[in-house]
Amino acid sequence: xxxxxxxxxxxxxxxxxxxxxxxxxxxxxxxEVLSDRYGTAFRDAVFDQGAMSPVMILLVNGRNVRxxxxxxxxxxxxxxxxxxxxxxxx
Amino acid sequence: xxxWIGTTLRVDLGSGTIKREATNMTVAHEYIGARGMGVKIISxxxxxxxxxxxxxxKLVFAPGPFxxxxxxxxxxxxxxTKSPLNGTIAASNSGGVFGPELxxxxxxxxxxxxxxxxxxxxxxxxDKVEIRxxxxxxxxxxxxxxxxxxxDTDHEAKVACIGPPGENLSLISAIMNEMHRAAGRTGxxxxxxxKKLKAIAVVGTGAVRVAEPAAFKAAVMDSCEKIAANPVGxxxxxxxxxxxxxxxxxxxxxxxxxxxxxxxxxDADMIGGETLAANQLVRPKGCFSCIISCGRVTKVTNPLYAxxxxxxxxxxxWGFGADSGINNLDAILKANFLCNDYGLDTISMGATIACAxxxxxxxxxxxxxxxGLELVWGNAHAMVELVRKTCVGExxxxxxxxxxxxxxxxxxxxxxSMTVKKQEMPxxxxxxxxxxxxxxxxxxxxxxxxxxYTIAHEVLGQGPPTDPGAxxxxxxxxxxxxxxxxxxxxxxxxxxxxxxxxxxxxxxxxSTLTGFPYSPEEFVKAGARVWNLxxxxxxxxxxxxxxxxxxxRLLTEPIPSGPAKGQVSRLAEMLPEYYSVRGWDExxxxxxxxxxxxxx
Numbered sequence: 001x002x003x004x005x006x007x008x009x010x011x012x013x014x015x016x017x018x019x020x021x022x023x024x025x026x027x028x029x030x031x032e033v034l035s036d037r038y039g040t041a042f043r044d045a046v047f048d049q050g051a052m053s054p055v056m057i058l059l060v061n062g063r064n065v066r067x068x069x070x071x072x073x074x075x076x077x078x079x080x081x082x083x084x085x086x087x088x089x090x
Numbered sequence: 091x092x093x094w095i096g097t098t099l100r101v102d103l104g105s106g107t108i109k110r111e112a113t114n115m116t117v118a119h120e121y122i123g124a125r126g127m128g129v130k131i132i133s134x135x136x137x138x139x140x141x142x143x144x145x146x147x148k149l150v151f152a153p154g155p156f157x158x159x160x161x162x163x164x165x166x167x168x169x170x171t172k173s174p175l176n177g178t179i180a181a182s183n184s185g186g187v188f189g190p191e192l193x194x195x196x197x198x199x200x201x202x203x204x205x206x207x208x209x210x211x212x213x214x215x216x217d218k219v220e221i222r223x224x225x226x227x228x229x230x231x232x233x234x235x236x237x238x239x240x241x242d243t244d245h246e247a248k249v250a251c252i253g254p255p256g257e258n259l260s261l262i263s264a265i266m267n268e269m270h271r272a273a274g275r276t277g278x279x280x281x282x283x284x285k286k287l288k289a290i291a292v293v294g295t296g297a298v299r300v301a302e303p304a305a306f307k308a309a310v311m312d313s314c315e316k317i318a319a320n321p322v323g324x325x326x327x328x329x330x331x332x333x334x335x336x337x338x339x340x341x342x343x344x345x346x347x348x349x350x351x352x353x354x355x356x357d358a359d360m361i362g363g364e365t366l367a368a369n370q371l372v373r374p375k376g377c378f379s380c381i382i383s384c385g386r387v388t389k390v391t392n393p394l395y396a397x398x399x400x401x402x403x404x405x406x407x408w409g410f411g412a413d414s415g416i417n418n419l420d421a422i423l424k425a426n427f428l429c430n431d432y433g434l435d436t437i438s439m440g441a442t443i444a445c446a447x448x449x450x451x452x453x454x455x456x457x458x459x460x461x462g463l464e465l466v467w468g469n470a471h472a473m474v475e476l477v478r479k480t481c482v483g484e485x486x487x488x489x490x491x492x493x494x495x496x497x498x499x500x501x502x503x504x505x506x507s508m509t510v511k512k513q514e515m516p517x518x519x520x521x522x523x524x525x526x527x528x529x530x531x532x533x534x535x536x537x538x539x540x541x542x543y544t545i546a547h548e549v550l551g552q553g554p555p556t557d558p559g560a561x562x563x564x565x566x567x568x569x570x571x572x573x574x575x576x577x578x579x580x581x582x583x584x585x586x587x588x589x590x591x592x593x594x595x596x597x598x599x600x601s602t603l604t605g606f607p608y609s610p611e612e613f614v615k616a617g618a619r620v621w622n623l624x625x626x627x628x629x630x631x632x633x634x635x636x637x638x639x640x641x642x643r644l645l646t647e648p649i650p651s652g653p654a655k656g657q658v659s660r661l662a663e664m665l666p667e668y669y670s671v672r673g674w675d676e677x678x679x680x681x682x683x684x685x686x687x688x689x690x
Contacts, residue, residue, distance in 0.1 A: 006337045007330055007364060016359075055321040057551045062343045062653020066555040082341040088322040088550050088589050089332025089363075089384070089404045090543050 003034065003081045012042050021077075027058065028071035030081065045085070057084040092301035093155035093604030094118050099197045099219065101212060103285050104145055104204025108219045113198045119606055120689065122613075124154035125181040126580030126620040127199055128170025132179055133623055135201075138631035142174035143259060143284040149202040151192060151250070151290070154582025158193035158298045158378070159306075161599050162314050162591075163584035165190055165378025168273070173535065174284075175261040175277035175438075175493060176512040179627040180535045182264075182278045183579055184250075185377035185385075186271035191248040194294025206286040211251075213243050214292045224288035229254060231431045232266045239291045251289035252279045253433035258483045259283050260491035262438035262514075266430065270385075270400035271377070274435040276513060276535050277493075301605030309599045314381055317590030322552075327384040327586065328374045332404040334363035335517075336412070342549055342558065343653030344522030346515075347412045348467055349444040350508045350643055353519040354652035357417035361407050365419055375400065382586050388423055395424035395474065402426040402436065405539070408517035409440020410477075414447050415467035422470075425477045432481035438493055441514035443476050445494035445507055446486075454501040461485040505642050511536030511633070520644050520661075522654035523548050525556075525564040528664045531638045532568065534624035540585055542571035552589065561660045565667035577617030619688045622672075622680050626690070635678040638665060 001024070004017045018037075024030045031052075035043035046053050051071070058065050059082040065073040075081075100109045121130045128150035140146040149171045156164030167189025173180035192200060195216050202212075206221075209228040213220045222242075227235045236249040248268065255263040256279030263279030264272040282288075300306045317323040326334065339345040340358035347355040359365065366386065375385035389398045395418075402410070402422060406429075410422040429436045443465075449455040450465035457464065461479070463472045463486070479487025489497055494514055498507040508515050513536030520527025525544035533541040544567050548558040556567070574593055578585060581600060593610035601608045608616075639645075644659045669676060673684030680690070 004341070006341075006362075007326070007334055010364060057338065059341050059653075062341055064342075064549075064551065064555065066551070067557050082338075084338050084341075085326060086321040086551055087326050087330070087334045087338055088546065088552070088586070089327065089335040090540055090545065090585065 001075065001077060001079050001081060003083065006082065006084045007087055008085045009045070009083045012045060013038050023077060024075050026071065026075055027060070027065055027073045030075060031071070055086045057086060058082070092299045093600070094123065095193060095196055095198050095298070097196055098199045098201065100201045100203070101219070101221065102204040103202060103206040103210060103221065103287060106221055108221070110217070118198065120616060121620060122154060122577065122580035122600070122616050123198060124152045124157070124166065124580045124582050125168040125170065125183070125576065126616060128152040128168055128181060129179060129620055129623055131199065131201060132170050132172065133627050136172055138172070138627055140172060142172040142177065143280060145205040147172045147281060149278070149281050149285065150199055152199040153189040153193045154580055155600060155604055157582035158190035159300070159603060160379050161310055161583060161603070162317055163377065163380045163382055163587050164582050165380065166582050166584055167192065168579060169265055169278045171278055171281045173276040173278070174259070174280045176536045177631055178276070178511060178535045178633070179624050180276035180278065181579065182273035182275045184265070184267055184271050184273040185584060186268040187378045188248045188250045188267035188292065189582065190378045191292045191294050193298060194296045195292050196294065196296050200290070202285060202287060205284060209286050209288050211239060211287065211289040211291060214290065215244065216293070216295060227288055228257060232433050233269050233431055235289055236269050239289055243291045244293045247291040247293050249289055249291045252282045253431065253481070254483060255481060255491060256280055256283040256433050257288070258491065260434065260480070262435045262442065262491065262493045264433045264435050266433045270430050272430065272435070275437065275538060279433050300603055302602040306599065306602040309595070309602050313587070313591045313595045313599060316595065317381060317587055320590040322589040323382055323586060327382050330363035330367055331374070331384050331386045332363070333366055333402060333407045335404040336362035336407060337364070338549065339518065342522060343649065343655070344519040344549065344558065345408065345412050346517060346519045348415045349413060349448040349506065350519065350641070351448070352651065353522050353649045353654055355412035358412060360417040361411040361419050361422060370419065370423055377584070380584070382584070384586060390420045390423045392420040395420040397424055397427045399427040399430055401430065405516045406436035406440065409437050409444070410473060413440055413444040414473055416470045416473055417468070418470040421474050424474050428477045428481050434480060437516050438514040439477060439480060441508055442490050442494040442497060443473055445498055446476065446490065448506055449498060449501060449503065454503055459486060508641050508643070509537055510640060511637055513537045518545055519649065519654070520640055520659040521649050521657045523558040524561050524660060524664065525558070525567050527640055527644065527659040527661055528564055528568050528668060529572065531640050531661055531665065532668060534621065534628060540575065542568050542575060543585065544568060544571050546588070559654060559657060561663045564664050565671045568668060569671045572621055573614050573617035575617065576620040577613050580616065580620060615688065619690065622684065622688055622690055625680060629679060638678060
């Protein structure tokens, strides 16, 4: 599984992407694993009292997980996960 | 008078007359100001069939009630006119400090009419207004004009002007103020050029009166706190600028690439806001009374494209980047600097080059047409050279200056122009994001994202979760965005404040500023009034429901790869519902009941 970071998540993780070969069943377990890797600041950025942070946008294969079950969104080995803070422009 | 000044300035360049008129306060209350007031003036005074580049077209510069106050990001003004690009009633919006200065000089609006026989500029210092000879600056760039006119008038003057493309009536030319801010879209620069009006220099020493100072201050502070608390308005835009959108649109599969042939750009990260922040960003910059600071002061040291200036915005980086398959951010910045210094719309310029590249790749244009340039996808050098040629009106650049529709039509392939109502669409693929496609199709000024920025809900996670690929509910979403934005544009605030506040906060600030009570519903209704009046004017000029459409490619050619693979725009499913939500008949004409409801 490929995890790609953007904007402030690059500052938090100090990397642009990360290859994870472990099988993880869903987004919640992925964010737990990543929080262990990157520490408290990352955990605080992706979780909000156990729920998914409302100011993070997480895409699995380009689809916002808020439309697919949030933390319960299932994951597969070849998925591409994109992690953004809330961004905007126009 | 509070919020509004109460005076409108009218200058006839044909006769040389200058008049001060009382602002029509009924119009001010119903249309708020800026875009709304300008649309009402053009609607009342300009025949929809008038030649956009003739003496009967008028050019309105209008700040809004918030402009010049400390309302957050309350520094906008609009330029309203008949568009020479597409014949719509056009309102082009800009920030900086020119709008506030016009207000401080004592005007709710400046109406320019007629045509001068020789180049002129307007020098406005409060109630002293002069039409001055501009032959010495005719032909100059934006920066040179600005400096020269400041030297001629006042070093504190705020200058809005055109560059050579506007003088040469380029249909994609902009009006620039403070050198780097643009009323960019719909070819408003050409209307200024047709009037031989090179520039407006303004100094104002007045102020904007406030009806309820304590209540207005409290309302402003409440709005500022909400914007600051929003991760986008408070920090995101300042850190990365609007160009942070490149990656999220690409990851969503909605970044138009190679003239909308594809919707994923393999090198997106090389042109995005993160890369800009790491390499070319000097500092962020805000407009008047801005607490967001999305502007970018940028510098390129690469000798091929060296320069210092501002930008690019997301749309510009896309237009000179992904849309032409270009991954060289230094070249993109150089193209952006050129457009700013000469006064060109970066969206239309970039998209016209993308169209030219596709025409070349398909053999409809050859090196004989392109002055020897090889317009293959990704050729950054050729892209910058095409921008330069368009800026100075040289060779193939003269054809590009007409925009992509006329270019593609001239070789028998108008379907390869990615335009709506002949104006180039911005950087969101309507096949991947259905609501923005409906907005493009129904926008009263042609292809435009900021008429109804549904991207906020469909991609950026603002508001309730909204599936970008779905069509259900998009008609209502578009109408809500379009009406709120029309009201906001009319108020003088920047659209980015909506990343933090909505109609309730805007209405509260407007009421306490002006003393005229706006409920949130009345505020949005004023936006609906503006939208419907624009629609009526366009209908009078011959636009029909057939013009509420998208390029054939987007309706019939599925996205070839990426997250939105296989999708086309399902506009036909959304448009009837849109008309219904609007209170229009099946031909897209506002019903008598709707007109009565809006007092039209």
